Amino acid sequence: MNNPHDKFFKVTMTRRENAVSFFREYLPVDIVSLTDWRTLRIIKETFITPELQERFSDIVYKIRIRGKTAFIYFLFEHQSSPDSLMPLRFLHYLCGLWDLYLKQNPDECKLPGIIPVLFYHGKETWNISTRFQDMELNCMNCELNWGRATLTI
Numbered sequence: 001m002n003n004p005h006d007k008f009f010k011v012t013m014t015r016r017e018n019a020v021s022f023f024r025e026y027l028p029v030d031i032v033s034l035t036d037w038r039t040l041r042i043i044k045e046t047f048i049t050p051e052l053q054e055r056f057s058d059i060v061y062k063i064r065i066r067g068k069t070a071f072i073y074f075l076f077e078h079q080s081s082p083d084s085l086m087p088l089r090f091l092h093y094l095c096g097l098w099d100l101y102l103k104q105n106p107d108e109c110k111l112p113g114i115i116p117v118l119f120y121h122g123k124e125t126w127n128i129s130t131r132f133q134d135m136e137l138n139c140m141n142c143e144l145n146w147g148r149a150t151l152t153i
Contacts, residue, residue: 009076009119010057014042014059016040019042019059019061020037020040023117027117031115035063035065036063036064039063039064040063041061042062043060043062058074058075058093059074060097061074065113068112068113070115071097071101071112071113072114072115072117073094073115074117074119075090075093075116075117075118075119080122080123080124081122081124082126084128087129087132087134087135088132090131091132094114097114098111116130
């Protein structure tokens with residue numbers, strides 16, 4: 001951890017009581033009310049590639065929601081402006097977490113829910129969705145947005 005913000009983030013959010021307090025305050029009320037906060041524990045895996053570790057830091061929490069295993073993926077952003085490729089990175093990290101889950105639970109045929117949380121502290125307002133399905137893909141006069149496709153000739 002070379003970045004002092006990263007160290008502060010890791011020290012603060014790896015304390016169970018801080019994480020529970022933060023998530024109870026900032027997650028949507030319907031998720032908060034369905035979550036058994038007594039079950040929250042930290043998974044020590046990281047899904048940040050070495051080349052991105054100067055800009056990002058992450059913590060994965062395992063928790064029970066409605067009696068089922070779920071995860072909270074908390075990504076801490078160390079850059080000064082929003083990034084339009086964040087949905088793609090989130091998808092990559094979420095798939096990495098699902099891959100790990102399936103390796104550890106080989107008989108499981110259903111994937112657990114993952115709540116992705118982005119903590120951004122840049123000066124500009126974050127105005128880009130972090131949901132992959134909101135990402136628009138453009139190529140060769142073809143605009144693809146999940147659920148619809150158009151071709152301009």
